[in-house]
Amino acid sequence: MKQKILFPLIALLLAPVAMKAQHLFPEDELSYLYRYSATELESADNLDSVFGYYEYGNNYYEYFEDSTQASLAVLKCRNLQVLELHDILSSEVLSHLDEFPMLQVLILDNVGLSTIPEEIYALKNLKHLEIRRMNELWFDPSRFDGSGIHKLVMANVTTRIMSDEGNPIALQLDLFPNLTELILGDEMSEVPASLYDLTQLTHLEIYSAGLSEISPAIGNLVNLEYLNLSSNEGLETLPDEMGNLVNLSELNLNGCAFSELPACLGNLTALTSLDVQYNPLVSIPEFAGNWVNLTHLYLSNTGISELPASLSNCVNLYTLYMYYCQLTEFPTAILGCTSLSDLDLSANAITSLPAGLSRLVGLQTLDLSNNPIRMIDPAALNLPNLYSLRMSGCPLYNIPMGIEGLTGLQYLDLSSDSIGSVNKNIYKLSNLRSLNLSMNQITEMPAGIPSLSLLFDLSLGENRLTALPKDLVKLTELLYLTVNDNQLKKLPKGLGKMPQLGTIDLRGNKNIALSKDLAKLQNLYEIRLRPDDLDEKGWEKLRGWVGPDKAVPYEY
Secondary structure (H helix, E strand, O other), rough: OHHHHHHHHHHHHHHHHHHHOOOOOOOHHHHHHOOHHHHHHOOOOOOOOOOEEEOOOOOOOOOOOOEEEOOHHHOOOOOOOEEEEEEEHHHHOOOOOHHOOOOOOOEEEEOOOOOOOHHHHHOOOOEEEEEEEEEEEEEOOHOOHHHHOOEEEEEEEEEEEEEEOOOOEOOOOHHHOOOOEEEOOOOOOOOOOHHHHOOOEEEEEEOOOOOOOOOOOHHHHOOOOOOOOOOOOOOOOOOHHHHHOOOOOOOEOOOOOOOOOOOHHHHHHOOEEEOOOOOOOOOOOOHHOOOOHHHHHHHHOOOOOOOOOHHOOOOOOOOEEEEOOOOOOOHHHHHHHHOOOOEEOOOOOOOOEEEHHHHOOOOOEEOOOOOOOOOOOOOHHOOOOOOEOOOOOOOEEOOOOOOHOOOOOOOOOOOOOOOEOHHHHHHHOOOEEEEEEEOOOOOOOOOHHHHHHOOOOOOOOOOOOOOOOOOHHOOOOOOOOEOOOOOOOOOOOOOOHHOOOOEEOHHHHHHOOOOOOHHHHOOEEEEEEOHHHHOOHHHHHEEEEOOOOOOEEEOO
């Protein structure tokens, strides 16, 4: 009786697997479909349940030093629906593509083809075709059943498309009438006119194409949500019709030639992300205030010296990158952007921080490195949610007043400043995990450092220290201790009792007196010294205490 019940139960459990083996996965699930590697395929229990496969070779460039072909073992996976091949010769596998009638996704990246295999044209269920990094590729798109392909990628391919007579012709995108995603990453003299008829496109990328203009017909693509025109170094304007793209959410113009933002961008009120980095921009127009849905704004490596007051309308702004711009003052326009979480203003000419900075209550990461900041209003640092602060390369003589207001801070970088003394207020940062005070002029670290009980990384290298605080040994979570290029004569007594300490960088502390206490470090990985930091006898003792593999001489 038990046996009669058991067999139907097993059949019921296996039924979903059998069903999936005979049916196509929905298109929105294909990106998440598990891909087996060649190694995993060897140990797979049931090849009929292998629906995705990927393989990487060793040919990282277009010339093929490794003549190894992609594994033919994949041919046993009759229900394969996703196939990815990268940096490996693949002609043998591709000549058998007709054995994968359920294939929906085919990604061929640097696989040594010069012509599209005949078998690709027979893939009736193909929805996603991606071809990258081919020196020269001949194919005839008219032979595709292009109506089924929804995503087409042709990137870094010198494409030669043939007519029926075998002559090169322009890319005929009208043969793919149902495309929703198109990525073209090739040099082209002009955008194929047929592209502007693909009104169902939601995702379009034409990058590194050498474009100097965009046709007004782009205004036809009213369903676009993502547009990438980056690295078209001659592109300096956009047609007014771009303003028709009212559904556009993400726009990437990185690495173009815009000296000002076209007025049509003011109509794009659905924008959530705008990238105009590496353009010769000098300002942002007032219409930026129209971007009320904007969450990510990238303005780095431009000539922008100030931001418009209207930007305060962007109350949803989460990320703002403005490193290597021309700011001379903190951009107060962003103080109304109360959702701001990630702010990078490094490598500008900002000299002071206003008290209003504390209005950015959601700020989590702040990078002000390489600014000539001299004045910091103590109220500016009342940012309890900030967990990372970088002010490396600023001419600070002291730890900033008010730093104790950063109660949630975990990572603090004040390296390469001019700090001569350390205020004990820094020890009130009880959540700190990483503290970098290297390359300053510090002569003494005050007692009280065990208050930083979560600290795992302490960098005090290239200062003027002659001793470390005695209570440093109570930092029970410390993994990395960097004190290179100081004037230390010895290490604190009891260092060997630090349970987590793994790496100690002592380079440049010549003739430092080391003790057998180091042998007690249970998790020691290495002690770094320069060859002439110890004499021969000193090296012999150290190797005897910790082992030759952990006493490491560094030439630099």
